Amino acid sequence: MALVKKLKCVLCGKEFDPESDTFTCTDCGPDGTLDVLYDYGEIKGKFTPKALFQRKEKSISRYIDLLPISDPSFFPNLKVGCSPLYESSFWAKKLGVRQVLIKDDGRNPTASFKDRASFIGVAKAKEAGATSISCASTGNAASSLAGCAAVGGLDCYIFVPEKAPINKVTQLLIYGAKVFLVKETYEDAFRLASKAIETYGWYNRNSAINPYLVEGKKTCALELAEELSFDLPDKVFVSVGDGCIISGFYKGFYDLKQIGLIDEIPELIGVQAEGAAPIYKAFIEGKNFITKEKTNTLADSIAVGEPRNWAKALRAVRNSGGDMVTVTDEEILEAMRLLARTSGVFGEPAGVAGFAGLLKYAQSHKLKGDESIAVIVTGNGLKDSESARKAAGRPFVVEPTLEAVSRILGSMN
Ligand SMILES: Cc1ncc(COP(=O)(O)O)c(C=O)c1O
Numbered sequence: 001m002a003l004v005k006k007l008k009c010v011l012c013g014k015e016f017d018p019e020s021d022t023f024t025c026t027d028c029g030p031d032g033t034l035d036v037l038y039d040y041g042e043i044k045g046k047f048t049p050k051a052l053f054q055r056k057e058k059s060i061s062r063y064i065d066l067l068p069i070s071d072p073s074f075f076p077n078l079k080v081g082c083s084p085l086y087e088s089s090f091w092a093k094k095l096g097v098r099q100v101l102i103k104d105d106g107r108n109p110t111a112s113f114k115d116r117a118s119f120i121g122v123a124k125a126k127e128a129g130a131t132s133i134s135c136a137s138t139g140n141a142a143s144s145l146a147g148c149a150a151v152g153g154l155d156c157y158i159f160v161p162e163k164a165p166i167n168k169v170t171q172l173l174i175y176g177a178k179v180f181l182v183k184e185t186y187e188d189a190f191r192l193a194s195k196a197i198e199t200y201g202w203y204n205r206n207s208a209i210n211p212y213l214v215e216g217k218k219t220c221a222l223e224l225a226e227e228l229s230f231d232l233p234d235k236v237f238v239s240v241g242d243g244c245i246i247s248g249f250y251k252g253f254y255d256l257k258q259i260g261l262i263d264e265i266p267e268l269i270g271v272q273a274e275g276a277a278p279i280y281k282a283f284i285e286g287k288n289f290i291t292k293e294k295t296n297t298l299a300d301s302i303a304v305g306e307p308r309n310w311a312k313a314l315r316a317v318r319n320s321g322g323d324m325v326t327v328t329d330e331e332i333l334e335a336m337r338l339l340a341r342t343s344g345v346f347g348e349p350a351g352v353a354g355f356a357g358l359l360k361y362a363q364s365h366k367l368k369g370d371e372s373i374a375v376i377v378t379g380n381g382l383k384d385s386e387s388a389r390k391a392a393g394r395p396f397v398v399e400p401t402l403e404a405v406s407r408i409l410g411s412m413n
């Protein structure tokens with residue numbers, strides 16, 4: 001376990017005592033999200049490649065020495081993290097770069113990257129003595145929370161937009177969460193959840209509010225580093241909605257730099273859907289604030305018009321020397337097909353948006369031949385089978401005869 005030294009506002013730098021129960025800056029309000037900072041000098045001696053090598057846990061609990069949890073018994077008994085990392089020589093050759101790595105985080109227990117955060121959220125709730133936990137979500141944070149809460153023995157209250165994909169809602173229900181489908185948008189679900197959490201005293205797992213959740217998300221950066229013997233890729237492509245995942249990558253690499261395991265943070269390339277791109281616009285326009293927008297994208301998980309963690313996300317991109325790019329829904333569907341058909345990784349629309357961003361980036365000749373690239377696939381394709389069907393095409397319906405099959409095969413030539 002790592003002792004949290006302080007919480008620090010991303011906007012004004014004001015510091016807070018970790019014992020104080022403060023989730024966002026008292027001066028800056030909800031936009032002033034907090035960083036969880038440790039005594040890095042102390043961690044340096046414990047979090048070493050050799051110590052990691054000796055760890056037996058095949059989940060993110062192996063990073064306990066860099067996580068804000070006092071006792072591993074609070075962790076839910078689920079194997080979160082340690083997701084597969086594939087090297088694709090096909091895409092390296094096609095894009096003219098040294099290496100392309102694809103990390104399939106859809107292989108987590110509830111099939112998305114968000115399990116990393118919910119694992120920590122449930123542990124923090126238990127540490128705080130809470131018996132119930134809640135969040136608003138576009139769907140994946142919720143399903144991961146429902147799963148982790150079920151294992152951790154917590155009551156779980158979920159607020160998702162009414163139009164959340166049915167498979168994600170089904171996940172929530174099967175894990176036994178109390179599910180509120182909120183009419184209108186994710187923003188409405190978020191506001192309602194915030195009021196309900198305050199009224200009923202549930203533990204708040206909203207990633208952009210609760211600073212500890214990004215500590216879960218950072219484990220993907222730690223994992224990537226460990227798998228690559230701390231020789232990191234030059235660029236990491238990741239999809240962006242609220243901005244918590246990309247902030248998690250930045251924080252993971254930042255922590256590794258503080259303890260001297262890496263010299264440089266890879267360039268973080270944030271990918272938004274063209275129809276939901278407020279963080280991209282702020283980045284391109286060099287602004288330090290977000291203009292809310294109405295969203296229009298089939299990538300439901302990143303359909304966020306009023307992102308909560310924009311400040312950390314912009315810092316992640318800017319401080320890493322990274323960049324941002326948008327992709328259309330058509331490019332996302334094409335990326336779903338291409339990724340599945342070349343690497344076997346089946347991602348949901350937001351899950352493959354990072355890969356769609358890489359393809360777009362390559363078209364603009366922004367990649368260099370000697371670069372190593374990592375792409376994070378953040379959610380499994382079966383989460384949203386309706387969108388997957390749009391990308392996949394149609395099967396042949398035939399009479400049960402060989403002639404019928406032959407006719408179709410013949411028509412293909
Ligand atoms: C599959 C998937 N990808 C990407 C994101 C974007 O993450 P963030 O909202 O932290 O930017 C989400 C968030 O729900 C997601 O579920």
Ligand SMILES: [Zn+2]
Nearest residue numbers: 009012025028
């Ligand atoms: Zn502040």
